[in-house]
Amino acid sequence: MTTEVRIASPADAEIWRALRRDGIARFPSAFIPSLAEHDAIPLAQDADRLAQGDRFLAFQGKRPVGLIGMNRHAGRSSHRGEIGPLYVIPDAQGTGVAQQLLRAVLEYADRVGIWQPELYVNEENRRAIAIYEKHGFVRVGRVPNAIMGANGPEHDLMMILTSASRAT
Numbered sequence: 001m002t003t004e005v006r007i008a009s010p011a012d013a014e015i016w017r018a019l020r021r022d023g024i025a026r027f028p029s030a031f032i033p034s035l036a037e038h039d040a041i042p043l044a045q046d047a048d049r050l051a052q053g054d055r056f057l058a059f060q061g062k063r064p065v066g067l068i069g070m071n072r073h074a075g076r077s078s079h080r081g082e083i084g085p086l087y088v089i090p091d092a093q094g095t096g097v098a099q100q101l102l103r104a105v106l107e108y109a110d111r112v113g114i115w116q117p118e119l120y121v122n123e124e125n126r127r128a129i130a131i132y133e134k135h136g137f138v139r140v141g142r143v144p145n146a147i148m149g150a151n152g153p154e155h156d157l158m159m160i161l162t163s164a165s166r167a168t
Contacts, residue, residue, distance in 0.1 A: 020087065056101055080116045084119055
């Protein structure tokens with residue numbers, strides 16, 4: 001099935017929220033907020049965030065199947081941006097959606113002058129790490145106790161993509 005990736009708009013806030021909530025429920029280690037924290041965020045706040053033009057949604061037909069965002073740094077760090085969240089619904093995983101979303105956010109980064117995209121990924125998320133490495137991200141560090149998971153502290157890897165490490 002064909003996948004369309006497009007910039008999310010404020011009108012997509014309910015779609016964004018539903019996908020993000022599904023991701024948090026299924027894969028809590030891949031998201032910073034808990035379900036309770038997610039549910040406490042007003043819809044208007046999500047709509048305002050989507051108005052910034054740095055969030056993308058993937059659709060197969062009319063069905064939303066994934067999301068990704070870029071959190072831009074400012075000032076002297078404006079060459080940097082943090083990718084996240086990235087989520088693809090389980091039955092669309094393995095179909096190339098994550099790679100399409102990642103390409104879309106990296107093209108966005110190029111357009112706005114972010115030449116060092118960064119991300120944090122749970123060190124147990126081998127599938128995500130493999131996708132990031134395929135796109136040229138390199139591991140630059142480890143964040144112990146990044147989040148408190150259901151079974152205690154969970155650790156993240158920090159990965160960056162520089163012009164020298166970019167895959168084409």
